[in-house]
Amino acid sequence: MRSVNVIFRDRHMLISITHDTTDPANWVLRQWKVSWWRKQQVLCRWFIDREQAIRHAEWLKSVYTAGMPRPT
Secondary structure, eight states: OEEEEEEEEOSSEEEEEEEETTOTTOEEEEEEEEOSSOEEEEEEEEESSHHHHHHHHHHHHHHHHTTOOOOO
16 A cells, blocks of 8 residues: 655645555655646655655755745
């Protein structure tokens, strides 16, 4: 079974972590650019444990909310 955890969401960006419970070493972090009509995947990174995935997701969130240029 696959579980998806949304780490961060605003009107332009979505960051989520997906984990398949049948494979314990499979954590996928995805970053999406969101617009009114669609959702486009911008980044996909694979990790072997939850701590690495969460740490990288929090780093992405801090970079995005710190005023870095937003993707167009």
